Amino acid sequence: MRSEVSVTLSLNEEFKFDLEDQAPMTNEEGRRWLEDQFISLECEPLRASGKVLSADKVLTVAHAGGKRLLADPEWSMAFARATKAALGKPVVRVDLGSMTISY
Numbered sequence: 001m002r003s004e005v006s007v008t009l010s011l012n013e014e015f016k017f018d019l020e021d022q023a024p025m026t027n028e029e030g031r032r033w034l035e036d037q038f039i040s041l042e043c044e045p046l047r048a049s050g051k052v053l054s055a056d057k058v059l060t061v062a063h064a065g066g067k068r069l070l071a072d073p074e075w076s077m078a079f080a081r082a083t084k085a086a087l088g089k090p091v092v093r094v095d096l097g098s099m100t101i102s103y
Contacts, residue, residue, distance in 0.1 A: 005080035007062050007070055007094040015070045017080035019090075030085025033078060037061045046099070054086045055101050062094050 003019040025033065034057040037043075041064035046056045061079065062070070069075045083092050089103045 003084065003090045005083050005092045005094070007096065009067060009070075009096050011097075013067070015076065017076060019080055019084055022077065022081055025081045025085035027085050027088065030082040030087075031057075033082035034058065034061055034086055037065070037079070037082075041065065058083050058087065058092075058094060058101060059096070059099055063096050063099075 003022075004016060005019065006014055006016045008014045031054060034054065038052070038057050038061055041061060043057075043060040043064050045052045046060060052060075065075065065079065070079070083094070084090065087101070087103075091103060093102045094100075095102070
């Protein structure tokens with residue numbers, strides 16, 4: 001089964017991370033990594049209620065990290081592993097232009 005996380009910044013710019021040969025994170029490890037990045041990158045909740053779902057953390061962390069961090073091999077692989085673990089899906093597509101996630 002294919003295992004991949006992709007992040008689209010614009011029509012011409014996409015990052016793909018193949019997770020086939022990567023050690024998986026547990027759901028808890030993935031959520032913790034995203035939470036740590038959410039705080040360190042000073043992300044803001046997407047919802048007016050202040051509630052932050054795992055998918056919201058993926059979107060805001062990817063957006064805050066931007067091209068600079070997504071191009072960093074160590075950070076981006078940790079992001080991809082955490083995203084897969086936190087969302088529990090083998091294939092995740094993050095579209096920052098529309099701020100959506102698809103599986």
